[in-house]
Amino acid sequence: MRVFLCWRKLAALSAAILATACTTVPDGPSFPDPDVENPGIIVIAEPLPTPPPAPRVQTPPPAPSEPPPEPVIEAPMPSGFASLAHWSTHDPRPALAAFVRGCETWVQADPNAQLNANLPQYGAYRDWQLTCQSASVLQSVEPSDNDARLFFEGWFAPVTLTTPDAPEGLLTGYYEPEVDVSVQPTSVFSEPILAKPSAATSLALPRADVNARTSRVIAYGRPIDVFFLQIQGSGRLKYRDGRILRAAYAANNGLPYRSIGGVLIRRGELTREQASKQSIADWMERNGPTAARALMNENSRYIYFTEQAIRAGEGPQGAMRVPLTAMGAIAVDPRYHPYGSLFWLETTLPTQGGDYRGTPTGILVTAQDTGSAITGPLRADLFFGSGYDAGDRAGVQKHPVRWTVLLPRGLANPPIS
Secondary structure: OHHHHHHHHHHHHHHHHOOOOOOOOOOOOOOOOOOOOOOOOOOOOOOOOOOOOOOOOOOOOOOOOOOOOOOOEEEEOOOHHHHOOOHHHOOOHHHHHHHHHHHHHHOOOOOOOEOOOOOHHHOEHHHHHHHHHHHHHHHHOOOOHHHHHHHHHHHEEEEEEEOOOOOOEEEEEEEEOEEEEEOOOOOOOOEEEEEOOOOHHHHOOOHHHOOOOOOOEEEEEOHHHHHHHHHHOOEEEEEOOOOEEEEEEEEEOOOOOOOHHHHHHHHOOOOOOOOOHHHHHHHHHHHHHHHHHHHHOOOOOOEEEEEEOOOOOOOOEOOOOOEOOOOOEEEOOOOOOOOOOEEEEEEEEOOOOOOOOOEEEEEEEEEEEOOOOOOOOOEEEEEEEEOHHHHHHHOOOEEEEEEEEEEEHHHHOOOOO
16 A cells, blocks of 8 residues: 555646656776876965866767677567566666666757667657656655655566577676875875876877876875775875866877786686786785886876765766666666666676676666677666775676666567557
């Protein structure tokens, strides 16, 4: 009875807004350059101004113009949500919150425009309008996990995704690290976190030639911390005076990305199963700063940042231009999946840091980000959140995943003409 009454209230609220729109209110993994000795560098320790927060609502990012190079097989599920393992026990509220944030950008788009002209199965923005409105209303009343499940079951239909070559893909994890930093370089805080250079020649420098003289220094951190900050593409900078600012992705040097985990695998120093954030950090600690710097310079790509203020409870901004929601957002290849689309992923997730084995489960997520290492129709990166715990879990996430897309019922079951 409680659920029925809740949905009667939601129906009344929905009717009041059906004529209106929704309420509005990085490149990817890379590695840092440790090639900074800081000889004779003098930095005046002045308080840094707090930058303005990023705009809350923006227009949707443009869809890729090139068609997807690999075919994807889509099959509606006759049994619907009953066919989804773990669905009945999953809490979809993080995905609901992420979906509502994505809808806030869609309201700025031409309703007749397609989410991606190369992906007609995802329809036009108008095909998602009622689902967005209903989701916004539901989110405003702080729903239970069961209310959220009923919402998705009522508005969407599941469609399995596979390719001719594989029934499943790979799910990894990423997070927003928190990095202790200093305004001045020290023997501990020796690695610069750099802003985007103003000169094109400086922006194009390879990693080995980048240092504190080639661009404005935002702050200094420990080399390994800055390394993982660049892997994730954004992070929280914790200054010694207590201030916390976000280092948001600003640019990269345009040079090819090379995985240093792959370098260690090819050297025989790690196995493919061992390659993770923690194992790479352990290798760097064991082998010392000179070897660590040489390893990181194997990757010529370099990431630059910009400072942002942090709103309470908001994650970093993803490629969709909305704050990412922990355990509700993924990075995808946008050639195959439009930003804002919903997916049910059947996979294995760690329950705590160091849990390489993980627990079989399912999770509902929204596509809101991308990365240079995230390519192909069945490849995704799950956003675990901010801080050390999120990092410990994201660092061991590397498991097979089966994909199901949730489409508005009108798209999943179009009328027969």
